[in-house]
Amino acid sequence: MNFTHAVRDVFDRPVRRLASAGQPALAGAISVENLTKTYGNAVAIRDVSLAIGSGQFVTLLGPSGSGKTTVLMSIAGFVSPTAGEIRLNGEPINHLPPDRREFGMVFQGYALFPHLTVAQNVAFPLRVRHRPRTEIEDSVRRALEMVQLERFADRLPRQLSGGQQQRAALARALVFEPSVVLLDEPLSALDKNLRHDLQAELKDLHSRVGLTFIYVTHDQQEALAMSDEIAILSEGRLVQMGTPETLYERPATRFVAGFLGQSNFISGTVEQARRDAFAYRAGATLLSQSGGPQQRDGDSVTVTIRPEKIRILTEAETADNRLESRIASFSYHGGHYHLQVDVEHVGRIVLDAPTWRREAPSIGQSITIGWDEDASVVVAS
Amino acid sequence: MSALQDAASPGYLDRAPSQLRRRRFQLGDNAAFYVLIAPATVLLLTFYLYPLLQVFWISFTEPKPGFGNYALLLSPSVTRVALTTLRICVITTVITVVLAYLVAYCWVHAGPRAQRVMLLGIILPLWVSALVRAFAWITLLRRDGLINSALAGAGLIDAPLPLLWNEFGVVVGLVHYMLPYGILPLAASLRSIDGSLMLAARGLGATRGQTFSMVYLPLSIPGIVASAILVFIFSLGFYITPALLGGGRSMMITEYISIQIIEVLRWGLGTTLAVTLVMIIALLLAVVSRVLDLRKLFGAK
Numbered sequence: 001m002n003f004t005h006a007v008r009d010v011f012d013r014p015v016r017r018l019a020s021a022g023q024p025a026l027a028g029a030i031s032v033e034n035l036t037k038t039y040g041n042a043v044a045i046r047d048v049s050l051a052i053g054s055g056q057f058v059t060l061l062g063p064s065g066s067g068k069t070t071v072l073m074s075i076a077g078f079v080s081p082t083a084g085e086i087r088l089n090g091e092p093i094n095h096l097p098p099d100r101r102e103f104g105m106v107f108q109g110y111a112l113f114p115h116l117t118v119a120q121n122v123a124f125p126l127r128v129r130h131r132p133r134t135e136i137e138d139s140v141r142r143a144l145e146m147v148q149l150e151r152f153a154d155r156l157p158r159q160l161s162g163g164q165q166q167r168a169a170l171a172r173a174l175v176f177e178p179s180v181v182l183l184d185e186p187l188s189a190l191d192k193n194l195r196h197d198l199q200a201e202l203k204d205l206h207s208r209v210g211l212t213f214i215y216v217t218h219d220q221q222e223a224l225a226m227s228d229e230i231a232i233l234s235e236g237r238l239v240q241m242g243t244p245e246t247l248y249e250r251p252a253t254r255f256v257a258g259f260l261g262q263s264n265f266i267s268g269t270v271e272q273a274r275r276d277a278f279a280y281r282a283g284a285t286l287l288s289q290s291g292g293p294q295q296r297d298g299d300s301v302t303v304t305i306r307p308e309k310i311r312i313l314t315e316a317e318t319a320d321n322r323l324e325s326r327i328a329s330f331s332y333h334g335g336h337y338h339l340q341v342d343v344e345h346v347g348r349i350v351l352d353a354p355t356w357r358r359e360a361p362s363i364g365q366s367i368t369i370g371w372d373e374d375a376s377v378v379v380a381s
Numbered sequence: 382m383s384a385l386q387d388a389a390s391p392g393y394l395d396r397a398p399s400q401l402r403r404r405r406f407q408l409g410d411n412a413a414f415y416v417l418i419a420p421a422t423v424l425l426l427t428f429y430l431y432p433l434l435q436v437f438w439i440s441f442t443e444p445k446p447g448f449g450n451y452a453l454l455l456s457p458s459v460t461r462v463a464l465t466t467l468r469i470c471v472i473t474t475v476i477t478v479v480l481a482y483l484v485a486y487c488w489v490h491a492g493p494r495a496q497r498v499m500l501l502g503i504i505l506p507l508w509v510s511a512l513v514r515a516f517a518w519i520t521l522l523r524r525d526g527l528i529n530s531a532l533a534g535a536g537l538i539d540a541p542l543p544l545l546w547n548e549f550g551v552v553v554g555l556v557h558y559m560l561p562y563g564i565l566p567l568a569a570s571l572r573s574i575d576g577s578l579m580l581a582a583r584g585l586g587a588t589r590g591q592t593f594s595m596v597y598l599p600l601s602i603p604g605i606v607a608s609a610i611l612v613f614i615f616s617l618g619f620y621i622t623p624a625l626l627g628g629g630r631s632m633m634i635t636e637y638i639s640i641q642i643i644e645v646l647r648w649g650l651g652t653t654l655a656v657t658l659v660m661i662i663a664l665l666l667a668v669v670s671r672v673l674d675l676r677k678l679f680g681a682k
Contacts, residue, residue, distance in 0.1 A: 076584055098583040111581035115599045128587040128595070176586065 027089045028179030028212035029054045030075060035084035037070055044070040045236045048084075052229075054179075057206050057213045059223040062233035063259070069184060071233070072216045076182050077101050088180070099128075104173030104181040104211075109189055110165045112157035118168045119144065119153040125176040143175040146205070163194050170205070180212040187222065199225055220260050224248065232256050248306075253380045257304040264307065264349050265379075270299040277373060283345025287321045290374040305376035307338070310351035310369050319370030325349065327365045337361060341369065433659075436652045443649035450653035459637075459654070466617065466634040469548060473555040474613045480556065481563030481608055482601075488564070489571045507561050515625040518554050519545060522626075546628030554622040562615055563608045570604020610669055614662050634658060 030052040037044045045067035052058045060068040073079040075086055077098035086093055093101055104125075112121050122143050126136045144150045147167035157165055166186060173181050186202075187195045203226045206213050217223055223230050224244045231241040232255075240252045251257035254265060268280035268287065277290045280301050289303055313319055325341035328348065332338075336352045339361060343349050351369060353361075361367075440450050453459060488499045506514070521527045522544035529541040544550055574597065582592040620635040627633065634654060641651030 078580060078584070098580075099586045099588055102586065103584065105581065105584035107577055107581050107584070109577065111575070111577045113578060113582075113596055113600075114575075124582070124587070124595070125585040128582075128585070128591045172585065182584075 027054050029089050030180060030212065030214065031087045031090075032071065032075065033085040033087070035071065035074060035086065036082050037067075037074065037079060038082045043236050045074075045233075048233070048236075048238045050231055050238065050241065052212060052214060054212055055210045057203070057215065057226060057228045059215045059217060059227040059230045060233060061217060061220060061223040061230050061260075063218060065235075066233040067236040068216050068218075068233050070236075072182055072184055072214060075214065076103060076105060102176075102178055104176070104178035106166075106169045106173045106181070106183040106186045108185040110157075110169040110186075112165055112168055112172070114157055117154050117156055118149060118160070121157065121168060122172045122175050124172060129176060139175050143171040146174070147171045162190050163198060166190065166198060170202070174209065174211075178211065180214065183213060183215045185217055186215075188217070188219070195222070202226065224260070230260075232259065234259075250377055251304065251379055254302055254304065257377070257379055262307050262350060263304045264310075264351075266303045266305070266346055266376075268301055268303070270295045270297055270301050273297050273299075285323065285343075285345045288373040289376060289378060291378065295378070302379050303376045304379050305371055307350045308336075308352045309375040310349065310371050312351075312353050313368040313370045317370075320373040322368060322370040323349075325367055325369050327361050327363055327367060329363060330361050341367065343369075437656055439648055440652040440656045443652070450649040451657075453650055454653065454657060459650075462632055462634055462637045465548075465631055469551055469555065469623070469631070469633060470613055470616045472548075472552050473559060473616045474609050476552065477556050477559045477563040477612045478567075478605060478609050481560060481567050481612075482605065484560070485564050485568040485571050485604075489568055503561055503564050506557070511558060511621045512625075514557065515554055515622050518550070518557070518626060522550055522553065545626060546630050548627075548631045550626040550628075551623045551631055551633070554626040555616050555619065558619070558622055559612045559615060563612045566607040566611060567601070567604040570607065571601055574600045606669075610665070614665065617662060618658060 030050075032048060032050040032052075035048045036046050048067070048071055050058075050071075060071055062068045070079055074081050077093075077096060077100075081094065088101070112118075113124065116124065119140050122140045123136050126139060131139075140153075141150070144153055147170055149164060149167055149171060152160060152164060152168075157168065160168065166189075169186065173183075187198055190198065199222055206226075215223075215226065227244055229241060230244055230247055232239045232247065234255050240247060240256050242250075247256060247260055251260065251263075257263040257265070266280075266282055266287065268282040270278050270280050271286070272279040273295045277288060278295045278301075279286050279288045280303065281287075287303070289301075295301060311317070311319060313322060323343045323346065325343045328340045328342050330337050330339045332355075333352075334355075336354050337360075338350065338352055340348060340350050349369065441447070443450070484499075484503070488496060488503070491499060519526070523529070524541040524545070526544070528544060529538070532538045533541065544553075578596055578600070579592055582596045583589075587595065618635060619633075620639065623631075623633040624636045624639070627636065629636075635658075638651045638654045638658075641647045641654070
């Protein structure tokens with residue numbers, strides 16, 4: 001089956017779009033400026049600003065109650081912001097009702113119309129736009145081909161599996177050639193294996209159609225695996241936005257480091273601050289850390305380090321920071337051991353050790369652990 | 382070998398199924414079951430099925446045995462009453478369901494406090510006797526009633542409008558009585574519609590009107606059907622309100638039956654009509670239940 005061909009057919013034709021005269025086809029740049037939404041005294045989102053480039057896959061990530069869904073629903077037009085501006089290709093769209101914004105949407109739980117067949121569901125966005133019947137039939141067939149549901153066109157949604165329903169919802173969101181697709185936790189109802197497959201499929205589809213995808217999830221692995229950029233929200237604020245690598249390797253705050261994967265946090269007092277490095281003291285232990293001309297002696301500092309960046313050291317091996325520790329507990333994960341060790345003055349540290357490094361660990365065993373000064377990162381606490 | 386030893390011995394699972402089945406106390410379970418439902422069964426047989434069978438019997442035996450009474454069903458007077466009944470019931474059903482839809486829609490989509498107040502407004506009439514309500518309507522609708530005198534006083538009409546003792550009066554009274562029965566199944570059905578579908582429709586480009594006509598309305602059809610069936614069947618067999626507000630002029634089948642039995646003492650024809658009415662309603666339910674799951678329609682899980 002030639003998907004690429006089908007997709008090109010669907011999306012290369014001229015697209016009717018609002019406020020886009022003179023814009024290149026498939027423009028779908030969204031900018032959110034100082035968005036605030038309050039419900040009475042409760043603040044759902046506060047002063048959130050995001051710029052989402054055309055064709056990007058951007059994920060809004062955060063725990064429940066962080067405001068990520070409110071941001072998405074404001075972009076969709078279901079939530080009217082208390083303050084702030086939302087723009088599509090530079091044009092303000094705050095005043096437009098949801099049906100005039102021309103975004104494709106995939107809802108949590110899919111929201112397929114239970115009284116319509118798969119084909120009728122996919123045809124829905126075209127029917128409400130009064131497209132000619134032959135065009136509708138054509139587009140629906142191609143959209144179903146794109147998500148490999150041609151054989152299920154005449155089934156009702158309840159006769160489909162979860163994964164098939166998800167694909168149908170996707171076809172329905174894409175069929176009318178929107179420039180932006182909004183996805184609200186589309187995979188959260190699926191079991192783990194299927195979710196994994198569909199993540200790859202969705203990512204692949206995104207790169208083929210080249211549309212802007214704005215994706216909401218609370219699953220950090222999903223966000224890391226799929227996104228061009230991730231915006232992390234917490235308690236209604238945008239905490240950090242960047243590529244998955246940036247957010248994982250250089251988290252700006254303790255929240256980001258803790259939310260995106262596992263992290264160790266070490267607090268201390270700065271000593272010997274230099275231009276490109278400094279040392280900090282945790283109890284009687286002095287550790288070194290690169291970066292940070294802004295640090296001054298006597299400042300409190302929080303440093304974070306990922307479990308997989310900590311090495312178990314032999315006598316001969318060196319590292320900028322060397323610590324003696326005792327294994328408190330461990331678990332085996334196939335590719336690595338996950339160890340919890342106690343370090344005097346520093347506390348409990350977790351680390352991942354490759355299984356080939358040495359024989360099986362045992363509880364109470366003394367080991368030397370260490371990391372280089374550029375493996376850890378200073379975060380705002 | 383005792384049963385206890387038998388069950389405890391390691392090889393008992395290999396034994397033939399017939400041997401195992403004997404130990405299930407099937408008879409004991411069933412006996413308890415019959416004892417428990419016996420009072421209800423006796424009650425139904427004595428006070429419901431027996432009189433019904435008697436009515437059935439009379440329709441074939443009075444005044445003389447045979448199908449004579451059933452031949453009378455095609456007589457002009459009976460057909461006229463039947464047609465009047467059908468017309469009034471259809472009009473009542475249509476008006477009731479439309480009004481019930483509006484009320485149910487507002488009710489389901491109101492805030493929690495407003496919903497409580499509206500619930501009271503909807504079920505309060507159920508606690509007022511049909512007789513009282515019929516007399517209330519007479520007070521409002523009669524020639525010198527509240528409505529006619531108000532309209533005349535405002536100079537809008539010269540002569541009183543004929544609001545009572547005709548089909549109009551009957552329909553008004555019936556609609557008023559049937560509304561709660563129309564609203565309740567409809568509201569249950571509207572409440573079960575997933576609100577996110579409406580968001581999805583809007584998000585996919587449907588206007589408010591399109592969302593209603595293409596998503597909400599089709600999804601509420603089961604509720605509309607349930608409500609219509611209930612109202613139609615209730616109004617077919619309704620007696621007090623049509624008798625009082627119709628004033629003998631637009632006579633419905635129930636009033637006609639009552640006259641046959643109480644006044645002209647043609648028990649044969651009266652019971653025949655009653656039997657026919659029961660048959661028609663049973664047939665109606667049978668046909669509808671082939672198309673729709675009635676138990677589900679009226680709220681069973």
